[in-house]
Amino acid sequence: MTSPEISLEAVGSVSQIAAEEWDACAVAPLQPGASPGNSVCVPAASFNPFTSHAFFAALEASKSACARTGWGPRHLVARQEDSVVGIVPCYLKSHSQGEYVFDRGWADAYQRAGGRYYPKLQVSVPFTPATGPRLLIRAGVDAAEVGTALANGLIALCDVSKASSVHVTFAREAEWRFLAQQGFLQRTDQQFHWHNAGYRSFDDFLATLASRHRKAIKRERRDALVDGISIEALTGAAITEEAWDAFFEFYMDTGSRKWGRPYLTRAFYSEIGRTMSEHVLLVMAKRNGRFIAGAINFIGGDTLFGRHWGAIEHHPFLHFEVCYYQAIDFAIARGLATVEAGAQGEHKIARGYLPQTTYSAHYIADPALRRAVADYLKQERAYVAAAARELTEAGPFRKAADEPS
Structure with a gap:
């Protein structure tokens, strides 16, 4: 026919x-x-x-x-x-x-x-x-x-x-x-992606690493949260317009220095917050009661996609914690198979992200x-x-x- x-x-x-x-x-x-x-x-x-x-x-x-x-x-x-x-x-x-x-x-x-x-x-x-x-x-x-x-x-x-x-x-x-x-x-x-080998916890993942890398990551995670820094992982209705305002400030600051002109408008973030917030993970760092850094991720069926990062205060290793280690924690908790950490960056290898x-x-x-x-x-x-x-x-x-x- x-x-x-x-x-x-x-x-x-x-x-x-x-x-x-x-x-x-x-x-x-x-x-x-x-x-x-x-x-x-x-x-x-x-x-x-x-x-x-x-x-x-x-x-x-x-x-x-x-x-x-x-x-x-x-x-x-x-x-x-x-x-x-x-x-x-x-x-x-x-x-x-x-x-x-x-x-x-x-x-x-x-x-x-x-x-x-x-x-x-x-x-x-x-x-x-x-x-x-x-x-x-x-x-x-x-x-x-x-x-x-x-x-x-x-x-x-x-x-x-x-x-x-x-x-x-x-x-x-x-x-x-x-x-x-x-x-x-x-x-x-x-690119460099992290793959979930059925880990039950972040420590399970660390156990698969060589000793010097395992110790380095533990130190980075500890040092990232000095000076009273805390981490909030927001998704769904927990992502408020206040959080979007703060994140957009980070995005504009980092994007202006990195690309010259950031691509996305503030309205974009409100729109995805309105229509697809259940597929968004916003990892935000807070100090002294205000947000100081953040990374946006999108949640797929079996993959967490890391996208943008930005900060208005700069602390050692905070970038690694907010962008890479928190993403691994979330993927393990959700049973996701992969974390895609975005473009470029051979420094991701030491943190468990391998070439793809x-x-x-x-x-x-x-x-x-x-x-x-x-x-x-x-x-x-x-x-x-x-x-x-x-x-x-x-x-x-x-x-x-x-x-x-």
């Missing part, structure tokens, strides 16, 4: 897609293929808060991700018999900021050669370096068929938009392989630029793989010959 025809449309706002239609695709979506040549539908691991309608709606309604900030929504929607069967969250971009997969060198080289790199299409969650599904496909449909339609649709949208390229960043590995079959170039990078490969796929319209990028990516993938092996070997965990805990 012939499948009903799939139609494609690009819309200029997440608000043009009903939340129930979006989330039917985004919550536990199917993925086309786990390996090259394999079109078996593979369920995604679990709920990802960043692909929910509520998260994108907060970004766009708060004017954090909009045309004025260089993130013009062009969400690709696939319909079959009047039902939404697939979505690709996509933005037409005039710069390469807020992506965490860096292509500025490609842009500079292309522009020096007389090309025009911007605009480009970015398939991602704005300002969010967290792995998750990018081809959102509703359960119960032919994932390979819908996935192929979406991939072809992205290439067609690139042509219609007069964009130089399409960049699918922080995708799942199965999507990365599938998109390679559709003509996209493959890129890898690495991340994946992106890139369609380059110009054949000459495509060839140059393909050659570069081949070398880069080899470097990333070698670095991951070396860093994993240098990890803090006890080796077989080490002393017992």
